Amino acid sequence: MLQLQAIRENKENMITALKKRNINAAPLLDKVVELDELRRSLQTKMDNTLAESNKLSKEIGNLFKNGQAQEANALKERTADLKEESKKLNEYLIKITEDLQALLYQIPNVPHNSVPAGTSETDNEEIFKEGDIPVLHDGALPHWELAKKYDIIDFELGVKIAGAGFPVYKGKGARLQRALIAYFLDKNTEAGYTEMQVPHLVNEASGYGTGQLPDKEGQMYHVTEDDLYLIPTAEVPVTNIFRDVILNESDFPICYTAYTPCFRREAGSYGAHVRGLNRLHQFDKVEIVRVEHPDNSYNALEGMVAHVQNILRELKLPFRILRLCGGDMGFTSALTYDFEVFSTAQDRWLEISSVSNFETFQANRLKLRFKDEAGKSQLAHTLNGSSLALPRVLAGILENYQTGNGIKIPEVLVPYTGFGMIH
């Protein structure tokens, strides 16, 4: 959620920047400013009414003490009017505040200067590329065929137990999953991220805190009986640790990492692009989350990018980094870098990590603040990224590391798997 004060001071710049998302924010922002002014004038009116009412109440108290019951009762009549008035004002004020809130929820984050304009993923800007795309032997297979051939993932069994998009990992496949999780967590903790284990279900307030609610409830599984949501990413529980928190400047930087399964309803497209591990209802991910001083958040973002880069380098996977264009960027993000690994057998790039700076957009909803040097509280910046999402990394490994007689395990993972080949 954008900050009101920033909108008041910076409206025109915001409108210009939001054009990169292909939206014309002018009418929305004008309306916001208008409602805000109305809200403030109503608030002032109400405050004055309450002030008078408070004053009278005190006088009444004194009069009763002095035994001047008649005078007191006279004043009571006046307070009844004031009460009536403040009640009306309050109702109106609540309505305006709600309208304002609803408007603010509709406005996405303002893109960072470096974000390119664009309408779709084809406009994303490739800023880095590394690793040779392997030349595979004849008869190389896409990962879903490999999974079947080596009996390491059973998609049909998942359909039986739960439904499409809930794969069952078997034997060395399951072990490889566990290895990847442990490897990622180790890399992250070595880099200074504190490992956390968090709930996989969250309440409504948490959904609002990170921006999944109110707009995107369709993407989350909702346990209506208990009014809880299955997390679509560890970002939600981890970032919400800081909901309604006021930090000290000395608390920065805050770096957390957490492994969780992620649940997504994804009412999206079907066909080749969602085959195998490409798109699932349940998948595993190791997330990194940072809370930063505003002055340092873009340094932190670069650090996170370098960190993920380093992991992919160790895994020796061909990958590239994209700076997302305005049209492809998430609602809450100011700047996002996507990592994609090349799926050789599918001959396409697969997104495996997304690293974003949300600036104050989440913090504003979360009420995540810190005391600055002057002792004033201001909003912190939040960031997060996948480090990393398992299924597509797995797909990348299976496809890029396949040989005529089995799948090789990347060297750095062998200590975790305990085997070097899947036959």
Added chain:
RNA sequence: GGAGAAAUGGCAGAGUGGUCGAUUGCGGCAGUCUUGAAAACUGUUGAGGGUCACACCUCCGGGGGUUCGAAUCCCUCUUUCUCCGCCA
């Protein structure tokens, strides 16, 4: 699941209808003293709205009610603790 008790500022803990945004202690910050630190002493220290700045308003778990007036009384929800039951 059943019975009882509770929820107050960073923490602990007073406050049971007006003078309470809230006694006090600890912690934090600043100062005195000290070569420096500790101790001691002095001062200061919740959040939000509003204002050029004041004034002023709101907030004592959430929501609703009674009252001229609510941290304090009533209703309700949530959470925590104790006991019982069940259980990985």
